[in-house]
Amino acid sequence: MKxxxxxxVALALLLLATVPVTMPGYxxxxxxxxxxxxxxxxxxxxxxGYAGRTPLCHGAIFGTATYVVMYFVTTxxxxxxxxxxxxxxxALAVSLVFAALAVRTSGVYFLLLTLALGMIxxxxxxxxxxxxxxxxxxxxxxxxxxxxxxxxxxYFVLVVVLSAAFVMWRxxxxxxxxSLKGIxxxxxxxxxxxxxxxxxxxxxxxxxxxxxxxxxxLYAWFNSFVxxxxxxxxxxxxxxxxxxxxxxxxxxxGFVGAAVIIVLENVVSSFTERWSMVLGVLFVLTMIFAPExxxxxLRSFLARRRRR
Amino acid sequence: xxxxxxxxxxxxxxxxxxxxxASGFTLIFGLMRIVNLAHGAMYLMGGYxxxxxxxxxxxxxxxxxxAIVAVALLGLVEQSLLRFVKGNxxxxxxxxxxxALMLNDAALVLFGGDTFSVPxxxxxxxxxxxxxxxxxxxxxxxxxxxxAVFFGLWLLMHRTRLGALIRAGVDDSETVEAMxxxxxxxxxxxxxxxxxxxxxxxxxxxxxxSLYPTADSxxxxxxxxxxxxxxxxxxAGAAVGSLAVxxxxxxxxxxxxxxxxxxxxxxxxxxxxxxxxxxxxxVT
Numbered sequence: 001m002k003x004x005x006x007x008x009v010a011l012a013l014l015l016l017a018t019v020p021v022t023m024p025g026y027x028x029x030x031x032x033x034x035x036x037x038x039x040x041x042x043x044x045x046x047x048x049g050y051a052g053r054t055p056l057c058h059g060a061i062f063g064t065a066t067y068v069v070m071y072f073v074t075t076x077x078x079x080x081x082x083x084x085x086x087x088x089x090x091a092l093a094v095s096l097v098f099a100a101l102a103v104r105t106s107g108v109y110f111l112l113l114t115l116a117l118g119m120i121x122x123x124x125x126x127x128x129x130x131x132x133x134x135x136x137x138x139x140x141x142x143x144x145x146x147x148x149x150x151x152x153x154x155y156f157v158l159v160v161v162l163s164a165a166f167v168m169w170r171x172x173x174x175x176x177x178x179s180l181k182g183i184x185x186x187x188x189x190x191x192x193x194x195x196x197x198x199x200x201x202x203x204x205x206x207x208x209x210x211x212x213x214x215x216x217x218l219y220a221w222f223n224s225f226v227x228x229x230x231x232x233x234x235x236x237x238x239x240x241x242x243x244x245x246x247x248x249x250x251x252x253x254g255f256v257g258a259a260v261i262i263v264l265e266n267v268v269s270s271f272t273e274r275w276s277m278v279l280g281v282l283f284v285l286t287m288i289f290a291p292e293x294x295x296x297x298l299r300s301f302l303a304r305r306r307r308r
Numbered sequence: 309x310x311x312x313x314x315x316x317x318x319x320x321x322x323x324x325x326x327x328x329x330a331s332g333f334t335l336i337f338g339l340m341r342i343v344n345l346a347h348g349a350m351y352l353m354g355g356y357x358x359x360x361x362x363x364x365x366x367x368x369x370x371x372x373x374x375a376i377v378a379v380a381l382l383g384l385v386e387q388s389l390l391r392f393v394k395g396n397x398x399x400x401x402x403x404x405x406x407x408a409l410m411l412n413d414a415a416l417v418l419f420g421g422d423t424f425s426v427p428x429x430x431x432x433x434x435x436x437x438x439x440x441x442x443x444x445x446x447x448x449x450x451x452x453x454x455x456a457v458f459f460g461l462w463l464l465m466h467r468t469r470l471g472a473l474i475r476a477g478v479d480d481s482e483t484v485e486a487m488x489x490x491x492x493x494x495x496x497x498x499x500x501x502x503x504x505x506x507x508x509x510x511x512x513x514x515x516x517x518s519l520y521p522t523a524d525s526x527x528x529x530x531x532x533x534x535x536x537x538x539x540x541x542x543x544a545g546a547a548v549g550s551l552a553v554x555x556x557x558x559x560x561x562x563x564x565x566x567x568x569x570x571x572x573x574x575x576x577x578x579x580x581x582x583x584x585x586x587x588x589x590x591v592t
Contacts, residue, residue, distance in 0.1 A: 108397045119529035277413035283406025288392045
């Protein structure tokens with residue numbers, strides 16, 4: 001497939017590349033956080049948008065990687081770079097367990113099962129105080145020294161997230177990605193065509209989990225703090241809302257969704273502590289009025305105007 | 309020996325509480341195909357309402373009643389919101405999830421982050437002696453309520469007109485409607501019944517598990533496990549599932565205190581490998 005709007009992509013890249021100049025200081029770190037969450041949202045979209053399986057466990061996978069990095073660097077005193085593969089490995093291991101259990105289900109059952117599995121991770125992080133620090137969490141700088149400067153870190157995250165986005169884009173357009181789409185449309189037909197749908201979903205899940213883990217590692221380096229709320233359901237919900245706002249099945253919509261939610265979170269948090277309430281209201285309103293997402297809504301609105 | 313017996317009793321009483329929560333959940337899930345993720349938040353709301361009503365009036369029973377009424381009314385609000393996304397399972401689930409976040413935050417605003425315990429009435433305080441151990445009367449009371457609700461629900465579903473209507477509405481709501489019955493009213497009644505059960509559970513659970521801001525997620529994950537193990541829409545499944553989860557979590561907490569969540573999860577995983585729809589689940 002050809003890129004339909006090369007100019008738009010170029011403009012977006014230019015805007016992203018000039019962030020430290022146009023939005024210095026605190027705003028740069030906000031942009032870094034947005035990129036980290038965009039990666040999480042895209043990883044969720046692989047399952048929700050392409051495989052047609054809406055997961056509620058990615059906060060847990062993301063948070064597991066964050067916990068592993070924080071524990072390895074701050075408590076065990078390990079090398080921050082070595083923490084990267086360890087975090088990814090942990091995310092893969094957790095996704096493997098989740099996937100093995102969940103890929104045979106679909107629809108609401110898949111959602112419920114992944115929700116319950118994610119909650120278990122949260123419960124373990126909450127109670128396994130000797131390792132996770134319980135409610136207090138783990139604190140300390142886990143970022144490699146080379147990336148200490150916020151601007152350097154921003155560019156590092158930008159390059160990592162864009163490369164990951166490119167890999168994911170290739171992934172969903174590959175024959176394998178198309179087979180996931182086929183499973184979304186009709187699993188029974190794909191199976192009768194000779195596809196091992198369970199294994200395809202398993203691989204799709206693992207890839208999605210790996211990407212969620214990568215964003216979790218970046219988050220650990222960014223935030224220098226992890227607590228049970230990082231792996232909580234609200235995290236998965238936030239990621240999923242970003243996907244829905246950006247448009248399910250659009251992949252790069254994750255950038256838009258993440259930007260909208262992160263900016264909103266910051267604006268709302270400066271006025272009130274009731275962010276969780278706003279998130280809930282947002283969810284309810286989106287489900288009732290714009291289930292195809294804000295981007296999808298805008299697109300259909302524009303299409304209607306163009307036709308006129 | 310006596311400590312094992314004590315744990316066994318604890319499991320049974322915890323199972324009764326879980327059944328109260330999960331039966332409402334599975335009722336709504338099985339009959340109306342709605343996964344109500346706000347169920348845990350409803351439970352917590354019920355607990356808080358019971359606490360404040362009971363301390364203000366000095367009567368446990370008034371607190372229980374207030375919890376039932378308040379949560380059933382909240383259920384009515386939720387049911388009317390759900391009408392906007394009728395027929396789309398995923399949108400329904402995500403809407404209830406949003407509601408859960410809202411309710412949880414509202415509880416934090418209204419009741420604060422402190423831990424409360426619903427005060428029990430004097431006639432339920434203190435222990436009784438049986439089988440050579442002393443056991444709290446209140447927990448036995450919860451156990452008997454759980455058992456009573458199980459039989460009550462079974463009778464309701466299988467021996468009354470409303471139960472017959474509910475079951476008929478699940479199979480073919482259009483035909484039921486064509487026979488001149490307001491099926492929507494039946495479903496609203498079912499939903500409110502499920503919510504009332506969550507309210508009862510909140511009031512009863514609020515006295516022995518105590519109430520705090522994350523209690524809703526904990527009870528939700530337990531009831532999810534119950535429904536996943538038992539299969540959706542099945543009362544017997546909810547009862548067996550509650551018992552299994554309660555036994556696993558009680559003994560798990562004694563043997564592996566830090567990893568008790570894992571202990572529920574292991575057998576659940578094994579079961580799913582062989583019966584993806586749960587013990588009593590049927591393909592519909």
